[in-house]
Amino acid sequence: MSIEIFPADAERLNDIRQIFGMTGDPSWCKCQYFIDENWNQGADANDLALQTQVCTQEVPAGLVAYADGEPAGWVQVGPSTRYPRFKPRGHQAAHSIWALTCFVVRDGYRKRGVARELLRAAIGHARDAGAEFLRARPTDTAINAKNSAGLFTGVLSSFRAEGFEIVNRNHSMTLVQLRLAAEPT
Numbered sequence: 001m002s003i004e005i006f007p008a009d010a011e012r013l014n015d016i017r018q019i020f021g022m023t024g025d026p027s028w029c030k031c032q033y034f035i036d037e038n039w040n041q042g043a044d045a046n047d048l049a050l051q052t053q054v055c056t057q058e059v060p061a062g063l064v065a066y067a068d069g070e071p072a073g074w075v076q077v078g079p080s081t082r083y084p085r086f087k088p089r090g091h092q093a094a095h096s097i098w099a100l101t102c103f104v105v106r107d108g109y110r111k112r113g114v115a116r117e118l119l120r121a122a123i124g125h126a127r128d129a130g131a132e133f134l135r136a137r138p139t140d141t142a143i144n145a146k147n148s149a150g151l152f153t154g155v156l157s158s159f160r161a162e163g164f165e166i167v168n169r170n171h172s173m174t175l176v177q178l179r180l181a182a183e184p185t
Contacts, residue, residue, distance in 0.1 A: 001067050001112060005121040007060035008074070013051060015064055015071035019106050025152070031062070031076045031102040034083040059129060063121050065105075065114050072109040075118040076102040077125060080135065088137050088175040090168045096181075098131040102152050116158055123162060123178065132181040136164070140174050 008016060020026040030046035032039040035053075039046065053061040057078075065073035080086060080099040091097075100122050105114045126134045138154035156174050164176035 002069075003072070003114060003117045004066045005063050005117060006066070007125070008054045008062045008064050009060060010055040012064050012071075013054050015066075016050070016054060016062075016074055017047070018071045019064070019074045019104055021106065026104045031074070031104070034076075034085045034099070034101040037085065039085075060125075062102075063118060063125060065118050065121075067109050067112070067114060071106065073103065073105040073114040073118050075100060075104075075115075075122050077122040077134075079131070086137070088135075088168070088173070089170060090175050091135060096130070096132040098126040098129070098134045100126075100134060100136040100154070103154055104152065115154065116161075119154065119158055119162060123180070127180040130181075132179070133177050134164075134180055135167070135175065135177045137173055137175055140169070143171065 006012065020030055028043035028046060029039065030050040032046045032049050036049060059078055061078060062074055062076040064071065077100040078098060079095045080093040080097045081095055083099050083101055086099045086101055103115050103118060123134060136154055136159060138156045138159050139151055140156040159176045164178045167175040167177050
């Protein structure tokens with residue numbers, strides 16, 4: 001399976017909607033939980049918010065993965081100031097600190113490396129944009145083996161394999177970070 005990843009933009013909006021699907025948590029949340037205090041106003045409101053983010057933001061709202069040319073996955077990543085509800089202990093929002101908040105992988109493409117490739121692309125995307133750190137709050141499945149819907153923030157072992165360090169733990173949810181910029185000399 002060949003995986004290609006591109007920045008989310010207006011041209012890819014319908015592919016992103018296909019990834020989110022028509023049923024399940026992503027279909028109504030549309031990755032608005034960390035952005036909007038009123039994220040639970042319904043699927044239509046969240047879809048409109050996602051459309052605005054994808055079509056108008058200078059820094060892409062996320063990345064889209066294609067497996068053999070088919071829309072397969074999405075990752076939401078950007079400056080942490082974009083995500084006012086991303087508040088794990090030990091994190092303070094800053095433009096130089098980026099946050100990776102959500103993964104969505106379509107049925108049929110799960111457990112095939114799509115999320116891992118999205119994570120790698122998000123690291124490169126944040127680094128290329130000049131971020132100093134990339135943070136996330138993945139689940140430690142050694143402590144809590146959640147179902148796929150409960151793993152939308154990612155899996156700790158994948159982040160650790162890419163060099164992320166643990167900042168703190170809150171049960172199975174773990175704040176991790178990766179330094180992207182060189183240490184000042």
